[in-house]
Amino acid sequence: MNAGIDVPTIQRFGALYIASARLKSMSKWRTIIAAVDIGNPLFYLIAVGIGIGVLVEQGSGTSGTNGIKYIAFIAPALLANTAITGIMDETVFPTIEGFKWRKLFFAQNSTPITGRQIAIGVYLAALCRAIFSVSVYYILLLAFDVVNFGISILLMPIAVLGGGGFGALMLFAAAKIEKEDQFFNILGRLVIMPMFLFSGTFFPLTSMPIYLQPIGWISPLWHATELGREAAFDYGISSTMVIVHLTFLITMLVTGLTLATRQFEKRLAK
Amino acid sequence: MSKPLISVRGLTKKFGDFTAVAGIDFDVAKGESFGLLGPNGAGKSTTMRILAATSTRTSGTVEILDKDPEQFGPLVRAHLGVVPQQDNLDGELTVSENLYIYGRYFGLSKKFIKGKIEELLEFAQLEEKRDVKVEALSGGMKRRLTIARGLVSEPDILLLDEPTTGLDPQARHILWDRLFRLKEQGVTLVLTTHFMDEAEQLCDRLVVMDNGAIMAEGSPSGLIKQYSSKEVLEVRFGSDRNKEVAPQLATMCERMETLPDRVLMYTEDGEALLEQIMQAKLHPTTSLVRRSSLEDVFLRLTGRTLIE
């Protein structure tokens, strides 16, 4: 008996089936997702960009930010951070849910869909959220006249690349951990928050004491932010550094995805 | 006869238009093991929650140790041990910590509880698991711990809602053995179940509930005697033929129930009846002679099986 199951097709498009299932369950949260992904960076932009921007203008003017207005200075960082937190949410929670809370992945894996396809599917759906959020936010930046339309459009792929690099590692981490009870606290407060604060987000990384700067060097947010500033405002970064930033993010993405797909297959086969 | 520990008259509970409990009466005497038997949705758990002083009633009277649980909630609850259907152990704590803090909720002294914990760990056969987080326990262990926890305050009455639902046969037997011991010690047990074997094993007296009402009341053997025959012959002819042969079978016994998968024939002598069927050349695919059970009582009273 065979109800017309076409195994080769599943093998080719399995990841897309998973991704569309993920997008469907994400849509239950669409109000929250929109509010968080658009609201949070917007609040930071207004509060810090305008509020502290006034203080910065009174204090050092634009001398500390390579001549860029303060609100414009932080915009690429907030954009990249939106992509990072969005992708993190959509990789960490579904993965732990799939392996542990509701064991959905094991059900999916009992069909011809492979562990690798499940990993990629979850990841693709997470990228979709980032693309959506980043696009809306970019339009807001245009509307607020923070950036000018043109080459600054590169801000979007850069932000998604930053989020994608970090998200790939998170996909692996979430598939790896067995006991998640303290994971969210540690992740939120000891990884995400320091990364957000010390990646040259609100001030140039070099203005911090040298012993705090390594946090930025290993942070995808810093690399994405620097690239974004260069793309949008001609921030004055050497082309060598542009290549370094790009290499870092792409390496992170490829390594993360390789580890994650392997870990998915390993854990499903257990 | 001394006054009953629990006295329920005309108890009714409505949720909006839906009547969960429709005017039931019963008494539970001291030291008795009393059961509420019925399928899911019969109103057993609702009744239990009202007895446990954690839910209010729509009308009727309830007295537990001469007190209305609605008026004297904390006071009544001080006398009760409660074992809910879903284990609600404190997942952040270990086995012994669960027992300890539960005793503290009752205002018991640390010294008293410390001694009590040893006794209860032994009772629940969990001595070796005392410092283990409850998450790591098996279903049977969790249930035994929940029961032990309910006993920490040395209650007069232990309320058990579906105590063995979801447990494997071995874990059920261990649990029944523990509950027997409590009965021997004179603890009054009130339990709900939809397993007829459990009701037969554990209850001195029970009420059969369906759709919020009490259908019958008595001891397990008394109910079987009253509502069923001595033996039952179960025959199967295959899904399609059961209905076909039913009229012919009906003439051979005093009472018969046709279920989708088999036919139950009530008789005083099952073997003789089977012989008769064979002679009529009906040839069932399988046949089984057994004693009547509470399942048959329930079928007789409601026309339905307990587990659907």
Added chain:
Amino acid sequence: MKTAVQIAESRKSSAMYAGRPWVLLERGWIAFRSTNWVPVVTGFVEPVLFLLAFGYGMGNLVGDVTTGSKTIDYTLFIAPGLLANSAMNGAIYDSTWNVFWKLNESKLYKTMLSTPLGPLDIALGEITWALIRGLVYSLGFLTVVTALGLTPSFWAILAIPAASLVAFGFASFGMAITSFFKTYQQMGFINIVLLPMTLFSGSLYPISVYPDWLEKLIMALPLWHGIEMVRAFWFGDLNSGVLIHIATGLFVTSRRLRALFLR
């Protein structure tokens, strides 16, 4: 000798209150000893990170800040604001997600209510526990700040009870709204409300940078009162304005407590 039941019965109790809120603290402590210390410790780290980032990184860009009649170093300006903020965050975490979990997932409160404990025992116990945590956060933060030489005077110690009042207000409020929420989606809105309040309430810059109408709006946010109060104590800058902040805090808190238990 009295039996256990007699002891349990002899304790004074009513339908709402068994007079034993401290057993909740005991439970909190037992759970804390084994697992719960991670969120507490990491929660303490957060305001310190903010102080380092905004104080040292931002300080270079901003320089000095004028607040009221004084001109002070930027790092010194944000310290009390972050103290009030961390008190709020600690209290909110304990009284929202934590309460939501015990209410809807682990059903711990239901278990407690099947014992002689009443709802008021639980509420008082949980709020006190949240307060103690807020207090520990504040003390830890004050220690770090003092070590960095950012405490203006001995009077800064008074900022601790002030921060506790902030924690109390938000713990009661957080618990009250959580009791209405049923799904995780609804809980998500707490964070959405919290962030703008944190950012706009003047912990990172004086709200005088804003146009008049926005300033008035921010003054309606409870956290602004909390921050101003803590800051006033911090700098020993006590005036009649402080009384208004305290009165606002007590009013909001007691209103929410009533709403929670008398509905």
